[in-house]
Structure formats: structure tokens, C-alpha cells
Amino acid sequence: MTETGGQHAAVDVRGLSVTFAAVHAVDGLDLRVPAGGAVALVGRNGAGKSTTLRVLGGVLPPSAGTVVVSGIDAVREPRRAREVVGYCPDVGGLVPRATPWEHLQLAARLRGMVGWEERARDLLERFDLAGASDRVTAGFSHGMGRRLSVLLAAFHEPAVLLLDEPFDGVDPLGVEATLEEIRLARMRGSAVLVSTHLLGLAVQACEEAVVLRGGKVVAAAPATDLAGDDGAARYRALLS
Amino acid sequence: MSRAQVGPLFALRWRMIRSIRVQTGLAVLGVVALALVVLGVIGGAASRLGRETAADIGLGDLGGAIDRTGEVAALLPSAMVAFALLCIVAPLAAGGGQELIPESQLVSFPVRVATLVRIGFLLSPLNIAWYLQVLLLTAATGYAVRGVGGPLPPIGVLVMYLVACTAVGQAIGWGIVGVRRTRTGRRSTWTFLAVAVAVAGWVIATDRGSSLLDRSPTLSVLSAQLQAAALAPSGWVPFVLGALVVTVLGYVAAVRVAEWALRRPGDLGVDGPLSRPVERRAFESGPTAYRMLVQVDRASLWRSPPLRRGLLVLGVLPVAAAALASLPWSSIALLPPLVASGAALLFGVNAMCLDGSGALWIATLPHDPVDVLRSKARVVAEVCALPVVLVLVGAGLRASEPPDLVDLVCALGAAVSCTALVVATAMRLSVMRPHRADLRVPRDTPAPPGTMAVYSARLAVVTTTVGLGFSAATFGRSVLPPLLLTAGLLAWAAYSWTRTRRRWSDPVVRAHVVATVAAG
Numbered sequence: 001m002t003e004t005g006g007q008h009a010a011v012d013v014r015g016l017s018v019t020f021a022a023v024h025a026v027d028g029l030d031l032r033v034p035a036g037g038a039v040a041l042v043g044r045n046g047a048g049k050s051t052t053l054r055v056l057g058g059v060l061p062p063s064a065g066t067v068v069v070s071g072i073d074a075v076r077e078p079r080r081a082r083e084v085v086g087y088c089p090d091v092g093g094l095v096p097r098a099t100p101w102e103h104l105q106l107a108a109r110l111r112g113m114v115g116w117e118e119r120a121r122d123l124l125e126r127f128d129l130a131g132a133s134d135r136v137t138a139g140f141s142h143g144m145g146r147r148l149s150v151l152l153a154a155f156h157e158p159a160v161l162l163l164d165e166p167f168d169g170v171d172p173l174g175v176e177a178t179l180e181e182i183r184l185a186r187m188r189g190s191a192v193l194v195s196t197h198l199l200g201l202a203v204q205a206c207e208e209a210v211v212l213r214g215g216k217v218v219a220a221a222p223a224t225d226l227a228g229d230d231g232a233a234r235y236r237a238l239l240s
Numbered sequence: 241m242s243r244a245q246v247g248p249l250f251a252l253r254w255r256m257i258r259s260i261r262v263q264t265g266l267a268v269l270g271v272v273a274l275a276l277v278v279l280g281v282i283g284g285a286a287s288r289l290g291r292e293t294a295a296d297i298g299l300g301d302l303g304g305a306i307d308r309t310g311e312v313a314a315l316l317p318s319a320m321v322a323f324a325l326l327c328i329v330a331p332l333a334a335g336g337g338q339e340l341i342p343e344s345q346l347v348s349f350p351v352r353v354a355t356l357v358r359i360g361f362l363l364s365p366l367n368i369a370w371y372l373q374v375l376l377l378t379a380a381t382g383y384a385v386r387g388v389g390g391p392l393p394p395i396g397v398l399v400m401y402l403v404a405c406t407a408v409g410q411a412i413g414w415g416i417v418g419v420r421r422t423r424t425g426r427r428s429t430w431t432f433l434a435v436a437v438a439v440a441g442w443v444i445a446t447d448r449g450s451s452l453l454d455r456s457p458t459l460s461v462l463s464a465q466l467q468a469a470a471l472a473p474s475g476w477v478p479f480v481l482g483a484l485v486v487t488v489l490g491y492v493a494a495v496r497v498a499e500w501a502l503r504r505p506g507d508l509g510v511d512g513p514l515s516r517p518v519e520r521r522a523f524e525s526g527p528t529a530y531r532m533l534v535q536v537d538r539a540s541l542w543r544s545p546p547l548r549r550g551l552l553v554l555g556v557l558p559v560a561a562a563a564l565a566s567l568p569w570s571s572i573a574l575l576p577p578l579v580a581s582g583a584a585l586l587f588g589v590n591a592m593c594l595d596g597s598g599a600l601w602i603a604t605l606p607h608d609p610v611d612v613l614r615s616k617a618r619v620v621a622e623v624c625a626l627p628v629v630l631v632l633v634g635a636g637l638r639a640s641e642p643p644d645l646v647d648l649v650c651a652l653g654a655a656v657s658c659t660a661l662v663v664a665t666a667m668r669l670s671v672m673r674p675h676r677a678d679l680r681v682p683r684d685t686p687a688p689p690g691t692m693a694v695y696s697a698r699l700a701v702v703t704t705t706v707g708l709g710f711s712a713a714t715f716g717r718s719v720l721p722p723l724l725l726t727a728g729l730l731a732w733a734a735y736s737w738t739r740t741r742r743r744w745s746d747p748v749v750r751a752h753v754v755a756t757v758a759a760g
Contacts, residue, residue: 057604059754061747078747082606089604091758092597096678097543098536101520103598109532110605134517136543137598138680152601 009068010035010160010191011056016065018051018215025051027215029065035159038182038192040202040223043212044239049195050090052212053164056193057087070159070191083111086158088149090165090195096138100129100148103137104155111156120155127151127177142169147177154181161185161192167201179205199235203227211238245355246362253340257690266690269697273371277378284382285391312384313462319380320401320458322561323373327405330367331360331413333553335546335682336498338363338689344678353499357410361491364406366689368696369582374402385462387469394465397476400483401461407490411497417682418501440560444638449564518543529607533615540594541587541619544679550586554579554627562635569647572635573710576655577703579631580624580662581696588620588666589695590686592757593677600758603750613744616670617737621663628655646722647714653722654710657729658703664736665702669695671740671749674756 011033018026026048033039041049054060055067058078067074067081074081087093095103101120108116124130127147137145150166166178182192182205196202202209203223211219219238226235257263331337337360365371377398385394419425443449460479467475518539527535541547558579562572587594594616595602602612632655636643643651675687685692706729713722743749 054600054751059600059603060751079606079608082604085604087601087604089597089600089758091600093601093758094596095536095540095594095598095602096596096680097540097594098598099518099520102536102539103601106532106536106602107605109527110529110607132517134520136518138596138678149601 009033010037010070011039011193012066012068013052013056014066016052016055016067017063018048018055018060019063024215026055026062029212029215029217031210031217033160033191033193035070035191036186036189037208038186038194038206040206040209041193041195041212042197042199042202042209042226042235043218047212048215049212050164051215053087053162053193053195054089056160056162057085057089058082059087059089084159085162086153086156086160087162088146088153088164088166090168092145093149093152094137094140094145097136099134099136100124100151101133103148103152107152107155113156116155123151123155126180128173143171143174146170147174150178150181154185157185157188157190159190161190163192164195165197166194167196167198175201199226199232203231211235213239245352246358249340249351249355249359253688253690256341256688262690265694269694273365273697277375280375280379281382281391281395284379284384309384309386312380316377316380316384316462316465317456317458318453319373319377320461321453321456323377323402324405324409324458325557326369326373327364327409328412329553329557330364330370331410332416333546333549333682334360334413334685335549336360336414336417336501337410337683338366338685339683340689342678342684343681353502354495357414357491357494357498361406361410361494363689366693366696368585368693368700370406372700377402381465385465385469387466387471389469389471391469393468393471393476397461397465397468397479397483400480400487401458404483404486404490407487407494409490410494411490414494414498414501418497418504421501421504437556437560440564444560444563449566530611530615533602533607533611534618537594537615537619538622541623544587546679546682546684547586547623549682551583551623551626554583554586555630558582558627558631559634562631563638566638566640567635568640569643569651570711570714572632572639572647573650573654573714574704574707575631575635576628576651577658577662577707577710578700579627580655580658581699581703583624583627584620584662584666584699585686585692585696586623587677587679587686588623588663589669589692589699590673590675590677590757591616591620591666591670592674592753593679593686594619595757596678597758599754603754609744609750610741613667613671613741617663617667620666621659624659624662625655628659646716646719649719650710650714650722653713653726654707657726657733658706660733661706661729661736662699662703664733664740665699668736668740671744671753674753676757676759 009032011031013029013031016026016029016031017024029048029052031039031052041052043049051060055062056069056074058074058081062075069081070084072081072084098106104116104120107113108120121130124133127150129144129148129151132140132144137148140148146166146168147170150163153161153163161182163178163182167175170178179201182194185192192206194202194205203226206223209221209223209226210217225231254263257266337357339356340359340363365374378395381394381398382391385391387393416429420429443452464476464479521535558575562575592599603609632651636651673687673691675691677686678684679686687695706725709725710722713725
């Protein structure tokens with residue numbers, strides 16, 4: 001892990017750029033998340049939040065910059081990086097005709113996990129999906145799908161937990177389960193990055209907030225600075 | 241009203257094709273397809289005229305231009321029966337009819353049921369089997385049906401028959417969709433299918449196929465064609481008027497039946513079979529990552545209604561047709577390529593869409609990305625090989641003559657090499673031209689209709705050419721030519737697969753494929 005100001009940075013992104021044709025989705029982004037810390041990525045649609053998380057998740061290769069997760073260069077050693085990262089994508093992220101249990105089986109096999117069944121059952125209970133664990137996910141509601149995506153990201157207790165819109169369309173019990181999972185991950189020493197449009201939940205889940213605009217970081221502050229009406233007003237000012 | 245919706249929807253679909261090159265290609269394909277039909281008629285008529293002229297000036301059977309008009313004319317009613325069956329099976333397999341734009345993308349638009357039916361009707365020619373049969377029937381009519389009025393009047397009669405069959409097929413297809421919305425309806429359709437298969441088996445086993453086809457109602461179509469060719473209105477006018485009435489009634493019935501089918505609540509709930517739990521399978525002892533991916537892909541395949549239905553059609557219809565026709569081995573060698581390409585069109589040409597948005601999640605798991613590609617290729621190969629084996633066995637057991645070694649080598653060579661070639665082509669297309677596709681309801685296809693038509697044409701051209709090569713080889717006495725052809729095609733497939741694998745190893749290419757198939 002990278003030593004930054006006395007703190008271990010489990011996520012260390014420097015000069016990250018991602019270009020699609022002529023569009024700069026992410027433009028020279030720097031970001032650090034300490035082990036045990038939680039950072040909220042906020043900003044308007046198209047600000048580069050999901051793209052940043054996709055790079056960290058190993059789905060998208062960066063056009064430029066360095067990405068280190070838990071001490072592993074994610075660009076040079078993507079496979080090792082994926083071992084320490086848990087990623088909940090912003091859209092779906094579920095194999096439509098596989099069941100939650102089959103998702104867990106596949107994840108356990110590819111991650112080389114043994115004795116995983118107990119944790120799987122526990123997570124399914126906590127996310128209220130035990131009753132649906134043998135139903136294909138194509139029949140899930142949006143909220144159920146989101147809950148399962150968070151569950152899968154957290155399943156192997158990753159050193160870096162990446163959650164893209166984990167609260168989107170999720171009921172209050174699902175939100176609670178997700179917040180609890182973030183809390184437990186931080187207690188284990190994992191770094192958590194949450195991309196969301198829901199400021200209130202971002203404040204609850206994270207200690208720091210990073211505001212993106214046009215693929216660049218325009219502000220980084222304690223998450224509590226975005227709390228309440230004043231925080232929302234400050235946030236809106238940063239977006240325009 | 242529905243007319244007012246059809247135009248804008250076609251225009252929207254056309255605008256959704258972002259590449260001018262693809263638009264041009266599709267326009268050219270449409271013109272070529274139409275030109276081929278016209279050329280088929282002209283070619284058929286010219287071939288007959290040439291033979292007759294040669295006979296008139298005393299050259300006899302010029303260059304082997306034997307008079308087969310009688311044989312071809314005798315086969316026309318059977319070919320028309322096959323077309324009528326296809327018109328029923330195609331919309332049935334497609335869950336009512338083909339879609340121009342997926343239903344899920346049109347939910348916020350007040351699209352009328354009549355519009356859906358009309359679009360399904362207009363998209364019928366995009367089904368390669370429909371088109372090839374039309375091509376065959378028009379060319380055969382041009383060749384075999386002759387009279388003072390030239391080839392056009394009998395072609396006109398044929399067109400009326402084709403349109404009427406297509407309209408009635410749509411009505412039946414939508415009817416089955418409605419019937420299957422309840423448990424009793426589903427049981428009834430399965431029972432009907434089982435009885436139909438048993439009857440077909442009995443007809444084949446007792447060699448009653450020919451005598452049944454000799455009494456086929458489509459004989460009246462041929463009769464009307466002959467009357468039209470002779471410009472005798474009393475024979476063809478009643479038929480044309482009857483066909484017109486059947487077309488109108490078929491279309492109106494299709495709209496009414498579709499409205500009923502889509503409104504019928506059914507007993508499976510909103511998500512149908514998706515809301516039912518599936519049996520949990522034991523975690524196999526120590527499977528490799530690749531085997532686990534294969535298991536997930538197989539499950540994705542068998543749980544998809546359009547894929548299940550397509551496989552059922554491919555596993556039953558060609559086998560029954562081949563067994564009924566009692567083909568020579570030169571024709572049997574043509575079957576594996578056609579069946580393999582049909583199977584690849586079920587999902588193989590966009591194999592990555594099996595993972596849907598889960599592709600994004602799988603990409604974040606620690607694994608060798610090539611395993612994902614190999615897994616998809618294996619499942620595509622299984623889907624292609626299964627109907628190929630079935631059709632070979634079915635046709636082989638009922639072949640018109642016992643095979644010699646060359647026949648067997650040709651048939652097996654065609655099966656193995658074409659399956660490999662089709663899989664390699666499908667995987668290349670999957671990586672180079674990914675599409676988002678749900679494959680959730682029977683009407684879903686792995687790619688937009690125009691793209692599917694292009695893929696069908698490409699695969700049909702390649703596999704028919706290869707099939708003709710093996711078919712020609714059955715007339716030789718040596719096994720060397722078919723063995724060499726097989727080896728060459730396998731080498732070609734291996735080269736194509738290696739290139740696809742290399743392309744897939746590029747993280748940028750993978751990211752593009754994943755982002756496309758996972759797009760929400």
C-alpha cells in the first residue's frame with residue numbers, strides 16, 4: 001500500500017485519464033482512499049464517477065495515469081488487482097438467467113474461496129434475498145438487483161469495495177443493509193468508494209466526499225460539509 | 241392508425257443504424273435479395289427456353305439440359321406445403337412475430353397491436369428460411385410452369401399464395417402465444433406437439449409421406465398457376481380471389497388474436513417463469529473456472545425462452561423434413577452446414593449477450609478472460625453440433641440409398657468442418673460486433689433485425705458454398721477430396737478462432753464488448 005501523509009492509501013489514483021473517441025470521460029484525476037476509509041464520489045451525470053470506478057474495478061483500461069489498489073498496480077496486474085477489489089456496477093451487473101446462489105458459486109470459484117457457503121447464506125439473509133436465492137435474477141425488481149450487486153461486491157471481504165449507485169431504487173431496509181456492509185468493511189480495514197447522487201446517504205456512509213465535474217476533481221472535503229441545506233447549496237454551486 | 245405508426249418506427253430503426261456503411265450495405269442487400277428473386281424467375285424461364293430451342297433445332301438434350309420440368313412441377317406442391325409449415329413455425333418460434341425494436345424500448349410509446357402485427361408481417365422476408373423458400377419457389381415456377389402468358393401470371397398466383405400463408409401463419413403464431421399463457425394451454429400445446437411429432441414419425445416409418453403429399457391441397461395452387469400460364473381466367477381468378485380473402489381474414493385475425501394474446505393475464509405472474517425458483521445444483525467437486533463459466537452459460541442458454549424454442553425447432557423440423565424426403569447422400573451433405581448456421585443465429589453471432597449486464601460483474605472477477613471466450617465458444621459449438629448430429633442421424637437412417645465410404649466421409653466432413661467454421665465465424669462476430677440483447681421473451685433476437693438478416697445471408701452464402709463442395713464430393717470415388725476439404729476448412733476455422741482470441745486479449749476490445757452487452 002502507498003504511504004500518503006502517514007496513512008496507507010488502499011486506493012491511489014494519479015493522473016487518471018479515460019478517453020472515448022474525442023470525449024474525455026476522466027481527465028487527469030487524482031484520488032486517494034486510505035485503508036479503513038470511505039470516500040463518496042459525487043457529481044452530475046457524466047462527471048466521470050462510474051468510469052473511474054470501472055477503471056478501479058478492472059473493467060476499463062485507462063488511457064493514462066496510474067491506478068494502485070491495495071498496493072497492486074491495476075493496469076499492469078489486472079488479475080491480481082481484481083482479487084482485492086469488490087465492485088458493484090451502476091447498471092445491473094447480474095447475469096440475467098443465473099440465480100443469486102449461482103452468482104455466489106461462480107464468484108467463490110473464481111476467487112478460490114473455500115467454506116464460503118455460511119457467509120453466503122448470512123449475506124443473503126441480511127440483504128433479504130434468502131427467499132429469492134434460487135430465482136433467476138432477470139425476474140428481480142430493480143431494488144433486489146441492486147442489493148444483490150452490493151452483496152456480491154462485498155462477498156469476499158475485499159480490501160477495496162467499490163459501490164456505484166448502491167442505494168438507487170433500494171428500499172429503506174436494503175439501504176440499511178448496505179450502510180451496515182460499508183461499516184463492517186471499514187472495520188475490517190477495507191477502503192470504500194461510493195458513487196451516488198443521494199447526498200444524505202453519502203454523508204452517512206462516508207467520511208470524505210470528492211466532487212467531480214467534467215472528469216476532474218473540483219472539490220474534496222469532509223462529507224459532513226455536504227450535509228443539510230447548506231451542504232446541498234454548496235454542492236449545487238460546485239456543479240455549475 | 242397502425243399505418244401511421246409503422247412508417248415512423250421503420251424510420252427510427254433506420255436512424256438507429258449509426259453507420260452510413262451499414263445503411264448502404266443493408267440497402268444493397270435488399271436490392272440484391274429482390275434481384276435474386278427476379279433473376280431466379282428469369283433464369284428458370286431462360287433455362288427452359290434454351291432447352292426447348294435446342295430441341296426445336298434438333299440439338300436434343302443440349303449439354304445435358306434434360307427436361308426436368310415435369311419433376312420440378314411435381315415437387316412444387318410439396319415445396320408449397322413446406323412453405324406453409326414454415327409460415328406457421330417461424331412466428332411461433334418468434335413468439336408471434338419479429339420485432340423491429342425490442343418491446344422494452346417501446347413501453348413509453350402507445351404502439352398499437354396492429355402495428356406489431358403489421359411489422360411482423362413486413363419483416364417476414366428477413367427470415368433467411370422464408371426468403372430461401374420464396375427464392376426456390378419462384379425460380380422453380382419460372383422453370384416448370386409454362387404457358388402463352390409467360391412466367392409472370394403463374395408467379396402472380398404464387399405470390400398470392402405466399403402472402404396468404406404468411407398472414408395466416410401470423411394469426412396462428414399469435415394464437416399459440418395466447419393459448420400458452422395458461423397452464424392448460426401450455427400443456428395442450430405440448431400435447432399437440434407430441435402428437436404431431438408422433439404422427440410425423442408414423443408417416444415417415446410407414447412411407448406414407450409421398451402419397452400424402454400427392455393429395456396435398458397445394459395441388460390447387462399449381463393448378464391455378466398452370467391456368468394462369470395458359471391465360472385461362474376461369475382457373476386462376478377464383479384462386480386469386482380466394483387467396484386475397486384468406487390474406488385479409490388472416491391479417492384481421494392476426495390483429496384480433498394478438499390483441500387477445502397480449503391482453504390475456506395468464507397464470508405465470510408478471511415475470512412468468514422467471515419468478516419460479518430453479519433447482520439448485522450441487523457445486524461440483526473442484527471444477528475449473530472454465531467449467532464453472534460453461535455451467536453458467538449452459539444455464540443461461542436453457543433458461544432463455546427464445547433459445548429453447550429455437551433449439552426445439554432446429555432439433556425437430558429439419559430432422560423430420562430430411563427423414564420424410566428420403567434424401568440421397570449428395571443432398572444430406574448439404575444439411576449440416578445449413579442447420580449449423582441456423583443454430584448460430586439463435587445467439588451465437590452475439591454470444592457475449594448471454595451474460596447481459598452480468599458481463600460487467602464477471603469482468604471484475606479474477607480470471608483469465610480467455611476462459612470467458614472459450615466458454616461461450618463451447619456452448620455455441622454444443623448448440624450447433626446438437627441439431628447437426630440429429631439431422632445427420634435422421635437423414636442418414638432414411639437416406640434413399642445405402643452410403644458408401646465417400647458418402648460417410650462427406651457427410652461427417654461437412655458436419656465437423658461447418659460446425660467449426662460457423663462457431664469461429666460466430667465468435668468473431670460476437671467480439672467484433674457486440675449488441676445488447678435480453679433474450680428474455682420469445683420475440684427477442686440477439687441483434688437488430690437488419691443485422692440478423694445480414695448475418696443470415698453471410699452464413700448462408702459461406703455454408704451453402706461449403707455444403708455444395710461436400711455434395712459434389714459425394715459423386716467422386718475417392719475420400720481424399722472431402723478429407724482435404726475438411727482439413728482446409730478446419731484450418732480456416734482455427735485461424736479465425738486464433739485471431740478472435742488475440743483480439744479478445746486486448747483489454748480495450750473487451751471493455752467495448754462488455755460495455756455494449758451490459759448497457760442498461
